[in-house]
Amino acid sequence: MHTSLDHLFPNQSGTIETIDAGPELGRRMAALGLRPGRRIEVVRTAPLKGPMQIRIGHTELMIRRIDAAKICVNLVA
Amino acid sequence: MKRIALLGMPNTGKSTFFNRLTGAGARVGNWPGITVDLLAAKILLGGNMVEVVDLPGIYNLHGFSDDEQVVRHFLESQVVNGLVVILNAAQLDRQLALLLQLKALKLPMTLVLNMSDEAKQLGVKIDLAELARNLDMAVTLISAKYGQGFESARHAIEQIVQHNPAARLADTEGLSQDDRIEVELDRIVSGSVSTPITLSPGITRRLDRVLLHPWLGLPLFFITVFLLFQLVYGIGTPLQDGMNWGLEHIKTGLLQPALVHAPLPLQSFIQDGLFDGIGTVLSFLPIIVVFFMFMAIIEDSGYLARAAYLMDAVMARLGLDGRSFVMQLMGFGCNVPALMGTRVMRSRALRLLTMLVIPFSLCSARLQVFLFFTTAIFAPRAAAMVMFSLYLMSFLMAFLTALVWRGKYRSVEPLLLELPPYRFPTFKQLIAQGWQQSQHFLKGASGYIVGGVIVVWALTHYPFNVPPASPATLAGQLADFMAPLFQPLGIDRLLSVALLFGFIAKEIVIGALAVIYGAGQSNLAGIIAGKLDWVQAYSFMLFTLIYTPCLSTVAVLKQESKSWWFTVLAVAWPLGLAWLVSFIFYQSARALGW
Numbered sequence: 001m002h003t004s005l006d007h008l009f010p011n012q013s014g015t016i017e018t019i020d021a022g023p024e025l026g027r028r029m030a031a032l033g034l035r036p037g038r039r040i041e042v043v044r045t046a047p048l049k050g051p052m053q054i055r056i057g058h059t060e061l062m063i064r065r066i067d068a069a070k071i072c073v074n075l076v077a
Numbered sequence: 078m079k080r081i082a083l084l085g086m087p088n089t090g091k092s093t094f095f096n097r098l099t100g101a102g103a104r105v106g107n108w109p110g111i112t113v114d115l116l117a118a119k120i121l122l123g124g125n126m127v128e129v130v131d132l133p134g135i136y137n138l139h140g141f142s143d144d145e146q147v148v149r150h151f152l153e154s155q156v157v158n159g160l161v162v163i164l165n166a167a168q169l170d171r172q173l174a175l176l177l178q179l180k181a182l183k184l185p186m187t188l189v190l191n192m193s194d195e196a197k198q199l200g201v202k203i204d205l206a207e208l209a210r211n212l213d214m215a216v217t218l219i220s221a222k223y224g225q226g227f228e229s230a231r232h233a234i235e236q237i238v239q240h241n242p243a244a245r246l247a248d249t250e251g252l253s254q255d256d257r258i259e260v261e262l263d264r265i266v267s268g269s270v271s272t273p274i275t276l277s278p279g280i281t282r283r284l285d286r287v288l289l290h291p292w293l294g295l296p297l298f299f300i301t302v303f304l305l306f307q308l309v310y311g312i313g314t315p316l317q318d319g320m321n322w323g324l325e326h327i328k329t330g331l332l333q334p335a336l337v338h339a340p341l342p343l344q345s346f347i348q349d350g351l352f353d354g355i356g357t358v359l360s361f362l363p364i365i366v367v368f369f370m371f372m373a374i375i376e377d378s379g380y381l382a383r384a385a386y387l388m389d390a391v392m393a394r395l396g397l398d399g400r401s402f403v404m405q406l407m408g409f410g411c412n413v414p415a416l417m418g419t420r421v422m423r424s425r426a427l428r429l430l431t432m433l434v435i436p437f438s439l440c441s442a443r444l445q446v447f448l449f450f451t452t453a454i455f456a457p458r459a460a461a462m463v464m465f466s467l468y469l470m471s472f473l474m475a476f477l478t479a480l481v482w483r484g485k486y487r488s489v490e491p492l493l494l495e496l497p498p499y500r501f502p503t504f505k506q507l508i509a510q511g512w513q514q515s516q517h518f519l520k521g522a523s524g525y526i527v528g529g530v531i532v533v534w535a536l537t538h539y540p541f542n543v544p545p546a547s548p549a550t551l552a553g554q555l556a557d558f559m560a561p562l563f564q565p566l567g568i569d570r571l572l573s574v575a576l577l578f579g580f581i582a583k584e585i586v587i588g589a590l591a592v593i594y595g596a597g598q599s600n601l602a603g604i605i606a607g608k609l610d611w612v613q614a615y616s617f618m619l620f621t622l623i624y625t626p627c628l629s630t631v632a633v634l635k636q637e638s639k640s641w642w643f644t645v646l647a648v649a650w651p652l653g654l655a656w657l658v659s660f661i662f663y664q665s666a667r668a669l670g671w
Contacts, residue, residue, distance in 0.1 A: 023141075024141045025493070027136075027139060027140050028136055028137065028140060028142070028491055028493050029493065030174070030259075031174060031175065032136060032171065032493060032495065033170070033171035035259070044285075044289060045291070046289075046291070046294070046386055047291045047292065047294075047295075049390055050386070050387075050389050051386055051390075051492070053289065053386065053496060057171065057272065058168050058170075059171065059495060060281075060497075061493060061496060062385065062386040062492070062493070063492075064393075064491075067492075067493060
């Protein structure tokens with residue numbers, strides 16, 4: 001099932017399909033390991049529509065929901 | 078002189094490695110066109126004097142962030158004999174991308190893999206020989222924190238310097254190409270790095286479960302900041318008092334007897350101008366050392382990044398982030414270290430906006446003035462309300478300032494932060510932080526502070542044949558000149574001279590008032606209560622709260638922003654705001670018949 005990362009709940013994971021974030025954010029994402037084909041897991045989300053904590057490999061990141069919406073993932077059941 | 082540049086991603090222990098390599102000799106270097114401080118140190122490496130430069134941590138050589146531009150600018154404009162690239166061994170799978178980008182610069186290079194201890198815990202295995210063969214450079218595995226493998230890394234750097242006696246510029250062609258890297262990255266990683274598929278739930282995950290808990294996280298964050306505040310100022314303030322006590326004794330015990338035969342103006346200049354200026358600088362040192370030791374713990378532990386996560390929902394609306402909020406709260410003790418602490422934010426716009434906000438934090442020096450005035454003028458119960466209203470005003474002005482200026486200082490850097498595993502710095506790292514930051518403060522701000530104190534001394538003491546701070550002095554004349562501005566605020570001439578003193582430091586306002594009113598500090602309260610009604614007193618307190626906190630704050634604003642324009646704005650804006658708020662309060666109170 002395809003969806004954007006910001007729709008994932010804590011403890012759900014998926015595989016990154018595409019990233020549509022423009023050159024600047026796109027490069028930063030790539031440098032932190034967010035690249036198509038990588039497996040990504042939502043660890044938890046901050047209250048009040050705050051950012052999400054995600055895990056990719058050994059790296060844990062915080063990402064704002066608005067940026068997470070730019071990442072399309074294939075949900076893993 | 079040979080030169081080596083240290084490069085790496087953030088959170089790889091690059092600075093720890095730098096400190097271990099260079100000892101205590103680091104200083105802030107001056108590089109043309111670069112707006113952040115770069116630490117550099119000269120050391121003896123294999124018979125050569127080598128300058129080692131610590132470049133900011135970057136994720137990507139081709140990125141758009143402020144730090145990434147600084148690094149590019151440095152590599153384009155400065156010649157080097159080689160690069161030392163430091164990567165986190167546990168995250169080699171993604172961090173190698175940076176190394177491959179750097180390789181395109183065609184500079185001599187060696188790779189240092191740090192955090193061998195963490196990688197080992199995570200079960201990451203690296204085939205060093207295979208990696209070195211693939212990358213065609215020396216690779217060493219170390220733990221910069223504990224020193225394992227450090228000698229071999231040092232040896233690899235010596236080799237670079239010896240084999241490349243001529244310094245050269247980077248091949249800037251390399252700065253513009255990209256993208257084939259990913260294929261190469263996968264090839265190298267799969268050949269030399271093995272990563273376990275599942276992670277054992279480490280201590281970091283268990284701590285995060287509590288500290289980042291959706292509902293417990295924020296209360297725990299506030300408690301942590303509160304404890305941090307208590308610790309920093311609980312230890313720092315007595316040390317500061319001790320320093321002041323010592324300085325006072327040097328003044329009365331050594332300086333005064335030594336100067337008895339000097340002409341009076343010279344005596345006054347040395348004691349009240351020069352010595353007090355130097356004393357002002359020195360009295361900040363204990364606070365700065367303690368502050369940065371604790372900040373090193375909070376920052377290196379990874380909790381500061383988590384503060385950004387927890388507070389983002391609220392602070393993003395103000396154009397700030399959670400780290401700004403921590404510094405703003407620390408400003409309630411003293412603005413000076415809080416301003417220096419904004420260095421943890423790597424986006425210049427975000428830093429400047431935070432630096433504009435911090436001076437509104439009601440610091441302990443201003444608190445002294447307010448406590449004196451409220452007890453002198455108000456009944457105990459009203460006094461508590463007044464103090465509360467001043468704290469409220471402090472936050473209100475800060476948020477107003479953020480809202481007004483967030484458009485101009487809009488951070489373009491994406492808030493995509495790494496939440497590193499919890500780590501604890503070694504005691505040596507703490508000492509290094511405290512030492513470096515106080516060096517930095519002494520070098521950057523002391524000149525402005527001493528100069529400013531001397532200017533105010535001259536204003537309040539010249540001409541020398543009249544009593545200091547009296548109407549006949551330059552300060553008195555200035556107060557006359559400014560009277561039309563201050564009269565609508567209910568602030569008379571004597572009080573406006575006290576505001577001039579308050580520009581140096583708020584600690585001396587009460588002492589200055591005693592001099593101005595010709596009273597001892599003990600009966601000053603009675604005199605002030607007799608001369609001022611509560612509306613005047615509150616208007617004076619509002620002005621004192623909002624205008625420039627102190628000269629040292631201004632000096633640090635200049636030191637940190639490296640911009641006169643920003644410094645002027647950071648002084649003029651609060652001054653205008655102070656006038657407006659006092660004016661509105663005083664005039665409406667009077668209009669209501671109080």
